[in-house]
Amino acid sequence: MTHRLEVTTPSPREIAMTRVFDAPRDLVFDCWTIPALLKRWLTGPDGWSFSVCDVDLRVGGNYRFVWQHVDGRDMGMTGTYREIVRPERLASTELFDMDWTDGEAHVTLVLTERGGRTTSAMTVLYSSEKARDGAIQVGMADGVAAGYDRLDGVLAERMAAE
Amino acid sequence: MTPSERLDATFAALADPTRRAILARLIEGEATVMELAEPFDMSQPAISKHLKVLERAGLISRGRDAQRRPCRIEGAALAEAVGWMEEYRKVWEGNYRRLDTLLAELQAHKGKA
Numbered sequence: 001m002t003h004r005l006e007v008t009t010p011s012p013r014e015i016a017m018t019r020v021f022d023a024p025r026d027l028v029f030d031c032w033t034i035p036a037l038l039k040r041w042l043t044g045p046d047g048w049s050f051s052v053c054d055v056d057l058r059v060g061g062n063y064r065f066v067w068q069h070v071d072g073r074d075m076g077m078t079g080t081y082r083e084i085v086r087p088e089r090l091a092s093t094e095l096f097d098m099d100w101t102d103g104e105a106h107v108t109l110v111l112t113e114r115g116g117r118t119t120s121a122m123t124v125l126y127s128s129e130k131a132r133d134g135a136i137q138v139g140m141a142d143g144v145a146a147g148y149d150r151l152d153g154v155l156a157e158r159m160a161a162e
Numbered sequence: 163m164t165p166s167e168r169l170d171a172t173f174a175a176l177a178d179p180t181r182r183a184i185l186a187r188l189i190e191g192e193a194t195v196m197e198l199a200e201p202f203d204m205s206q207p208a209i210s211k212h213l214k215v216l217e218r219a220g221l222i223s224r225g226r227d228a229q230r231r232p233c234r235i236e237g238a239a240l241a242e243a244v245g246w247m248e249e250y251r252k253v254w255e256g257n258y259r260r261l262d263t264l265l266a267e268l269q270a271h272k273g274k275a
Contacts, residue, residue, distance in 0.1 A: 002259060002262065003262075005251060005254055005255050005258060007250065007251045007254070009173065009176070009177060011177060012173060012174055012177045015250070017254055019254075019258050021258075021262060021265055022262070022265065022266070023265035023266075023268070023269055027265055027268050027269065028261075028265065030268075031261055031264060031265065031268075037264060037268075040260065040264045041257055041258075041260035041261040041263075041264050042257055042261075043257070043260065044253055044256070044257065045252075045253055045256065046256070129170060129173060129174065130170065132173075133166075133169055133170060133173055
């Protein structure tokens with residue numbers, strides 16, 4: 001069953017996303033913090049996959065993600081973990097290499113569990129309202145540019161490699 | 163206003179709960195300032211201030227009748243803002259659908275172990 005994703009803008013500088021998952025929160029937390037698992041899902045629009053996924057899961061530790069599109073383009077992002085409370089809370093900064101969000105954004109993930117189900121609430125706080133709208137625009141551009149037809153091949157290859 | 167400035171104005175206008183409530187009311191049909199002020203515990207000048215923000219963002223327009231100046235909702239600016247949000251949402255819906263699959267797989271493995 002696919003649960004509904006709620007996207008809201010609680011303040012001019014924030015985007016909040018809430019979603020329920022049919023799994024306990026320790027598993028959801030692992031999927032956010034273990035590279036082998038992150039690579040399986042945090043791949044964004046069709047046509048993209050991870051080329052770098054490094055995680056140093058300590059407060060003050062960095063993570064580095066680079067995604068590559070099937071057409072060769074890539075997109076990198078670096079951040080620092082600020083708070084790690086497994087399995088309920090993960091706070092970090094994020095900064096894209098191209099810095100289209102005008103400086104660091106602060107990401108807070110809160111996981112609550114009830115009856116074996118997890119509610120994931122993620123809030124991204126941008127440096128300004130302009131930065132937030134920029135992030136939304138980038139999401140759109142990539143969505144449109146994605147090469148849908150080649151996704152199956154990329155996924156099949158990746159799964160075979162794993 | 164450039165499209166980007168227009169969008170800034172739209173998001174700023176939508177960030178306020180009173181203004182969202184005014185828009186929700188206007189979806190049902192046009193209304194005067196007095197009619198809009200009624201359900202809120204607010205003076206007409208306060209409501210007028212909100213209406214100015216909404217008007218500047220292109221979210222509403224005001225009638226020419228000098229007495230009543232009824233407000234009506236304008237779909238284009240709202241659709242543009244919602245459209246961008248929708249694309250952002252689509253990217254994350256994709257991510258989270260893959261996460262659903264992965265979580266189901268991980269639980270199946272756990273069950274077997």
